[in-house]
Each structure stands twice: as C-alpha cells, then as structure tokens.
Amino acid sequence: MKKVIVMITVLILSIGLYGCGTANNEAENEEANGQENQEKQELVLGLTAWTSTLPPTEIVKDILEDRGYSIEVVEANIGAVYAGLANEEIDIYLDSWYPQQTQYLEEYSDSIEQLAPIYEDANAGMVVPNYMEDINDVADLIGKEDIVNNELIAIEDGDPAMDELQELIDAYELDVELISSSEGAMLAAAKAKTDQNEPILLYGWDPHSMFNDMGLKILTNKEHPEFFNGSSVHPIVHKDVKEKAPEAYELLEEWTVSIDDMAEMITEIDNGADAGEVAEEWLENNPEWLNNN
Structure with a gap:
C-alpha cells in the first residue's frame, strides 16, 4: 500500500511539473507572438x-x-x-x-x-507656358533670358534636382539665376504669371497637375540629354x-x-x-x- 501511495504521489507531482512546464511554454510563446505582433x-x-x-x-x-x-x-x-x-x-x-x-x-x-x-516614364526639367510658342527646347532660351526676368523659379535647396538644374544652366551658359522656393510658392508664382499670359521659367515634374491647370510644357533638351532624361x-x-x-x-x-x-x-x-x-x-x-x- 505504501508503494502505491508513493507511486500516486510521484505521478501527481509529475503531472504538476508537466503542467507548469506547459504553462511556461505557452506564456513564452504568447510573449514571443506578442513581440512579433508588436514589431x-x-x-x-x-x-x-x-x-x-x-x-x-x-x-x-x-x-x-x-x-x-x-x-x-x-x-x-x-x-x-x-x-x-x-x-x-x-x-x-x-x-x-x-x-x-x-x-x-x-x-x-x-x-x-x-x-x-x-x-x-516620369519626366522633369525646365518648364514654360504653352503660349511661349518660340521656346520649346532649353537652347531656345539662349539670348532671350530677359523675357523671364533672368530667373528660373524652382523648389527648396537640398533637393538633388536643384543641383541638376544648375548644371543644366551652366551647360547652356544661360544667364538665369536659380531661385529656390517651396513647391507651393513656385506654383503660386507660375499661376500669377499664367493668369496674365506672361512669360515664366520654372521647374516642373510630370505627373503633376500644373501642366493641365496652367497649360505648361517641359522643354526638350537636345544638346545635353544627360540631364533630366526620364x-x-x-x-x-x-x-x-x-x-x-x-x-x-x-x-x-x-x-x-x-x-x-x-x-x-x-x-x-x-x-x-x-x-x-x-x-x-x-x-x-x-x-x-x-x-x-
């Protein structure tokens, strides 16, 4: 009888220990899953x-x-x-x-x-209004920079496009100053000019609403296609x-x-x-x- 009691006791303790181990494993799994979900x-x-x-x-x-x-x-x-x-x-x-x-x-x-x-197939570069019919390529600006007040209005400093624009200006030896701005300020300046059918030179990228909303076009760049080529x-x-x-x-x-x-x-x-x-x-x-x- 004593042997039976001892065996039962051992069995109960084993079950208890197994249950604790299972509970611990489940807790660990839940914690791991929680960490995974949190991540x-x-x-x-x-x-x-x-x-x-x-x-x-x-x-x-x-x-x-x-x-x-x-x-x-x-x-x-x-x-x-x-x-x-x-x-x-x-x-x-x-x-x-x-x-x-x-x-x-x-x-x-x-x-x-x-x-x-x-x-x-996104595109970017120098942009003018469609009504500037004689200006279709960057080279068309040479000697006519005064019609846009010798300014190219663009976006904020720090954007790589600003460096590329300056390189493009230098490549064509254009007499224009690159003006940094925000997108909103640049578009406001463009709208003010296009509302009056006045010339303006700015930076643009497509897709963008500016082309339909203000009737703009990106200038081609035949002499220096290494800049803004898609x-x-x-x-x-x-x-x-x-x-x-x-x-x-x-x-x-x-x-x-x-x-x-x-x-x-x-x-x-x-x-x-x-x-x-x-x-x-x-x-x-x-x-x-x-x-x-």
Whole structure:
C-alpha cells in the first residue's frame, strides 16, 4: 500500500511539473507572438511636402493598416527623410525619383535599399507656358533670358534636382539665376504669371497637375540629354524592413500605380480633395491590394 501511495504521489507531482512546464511554454510563446505582433504593428513612413508624395503614402498607409500595422507618418525635407531612413527613424519613403536622387542612395547605401519602381516614364526639367510658342527646347532660351526676368523659379535647396538644374544652366551658359522656393510658392508664382499670359521659367515634374491647370510644357533638351532624361519612382526602405516587416517589404516590391492614375490623384489633391479620400477611392477601384492579397 505504501508503494502505491508513493507511486500516486510521484505521478501527481509529475503531472504538476508537466503542467507548469506547459504553462511556461505557452506564456513564452504568447510573449514571443506578442513581440512579433508588436514589431509588425509599428512602421514609420517619410513624407516630403510635394504633391506627388501624398497619393502613394496615403495608399500604402491604408494597405498596411488593413494588414495590421500601426503607421506613423513623419514629414520632413528630402535630405532629412533620407537621413531618417539611414538611422532607422523612418522605415519607408515612397517618392524617390531615380536617377535624380542618386546622391542620397549612394551616400546611405550601407543602410537603405531601393525597391522596384512604383511607376516609370516620369519626366522633369525646365518648364514654360504653352503660349511661349518660340521656346520649346532649353537652347531656345539662349539670348532671350530677359523675357523671364533672368530667373528660373524652382523648389527648396537640398533637393538633388536643384543641383541638376544648375548644371543644366551652366551647360547652356544661360544667364538665369536659380531661385529656390517651396513647391507651393513656385506654383503660386507660375499661376500669377499664367493668369496674365506672361512669360515664366520654372521647374516642373510630370505627373503633376500644373501642366493641365496652367497649360505648361517641359522643354526638350537636345544638346545635353544627360540631364533630366526620364525617371522612375521607387520606394526606399531601411534594410531592416525586409526582416522586421517581411509582409510590408513584399507588398512594396510588388505594388505599382499607373502614371495616369498618379496624375489624376495629384490633380484631385491640388484642386482641394482630401488626400486620404483620394487614396480610399483608388483602393476601391483596385481592391486586390487590400485584405492581405
């Protein structure tokens, strides 16, 4: 009888110890899953103050939130966005123009990665109104710089396009001063001139609403085609995103938008539509990108 009691006691203790071990394992698994979910839930998107950055940022924000991520959007100038990507304060940026922003890709190549293009065949360069009928190529400006007050109005310093514009000015030996500004101020100056059918020279990129809204054209560049000869637009991520958020990384590698859709969304936003609502409308028309596709 004593042997039976001892055996029962040992059995009870074994079951208890097994139960504790199982509970501990379950707790550890729950903790690990919690950490994994916590990692999945936090991503930071960089946003620059250009209209072209808003549609892809809002769309990807909606898609990733639908897939369980918590998204923070941080706005900064382009240099600060790339620096934030490099030090992992920002995880993703969705409006990287290539090759215009090559200098940042090279500077931070150890810690950031360029993914497949969101859209291609984007264009940029010097821009004038359509009614400046005699000015169709950059070379047509030579000797006529005074008609635009010897000024080329552009965007903020620090954007690589500013360097390329200055190189283009120098290549043609144009007597114009490159004026840095914000996108909004540049467009306001262009509207003031085009409303009066007056000449103006500015920087522009397509897709953008400026071409339809103000009747503008990008000048060709036959003598120096090495400048502004076409662009593709890419997501940029910190290299840890592939491991930290593999589902988001895979999405960004696959996700594309037609350039026509981009132009339409940018025009809607520039004309006063809410960027979030514009993104929601695009997703309604492209539902395959939601629901964990």
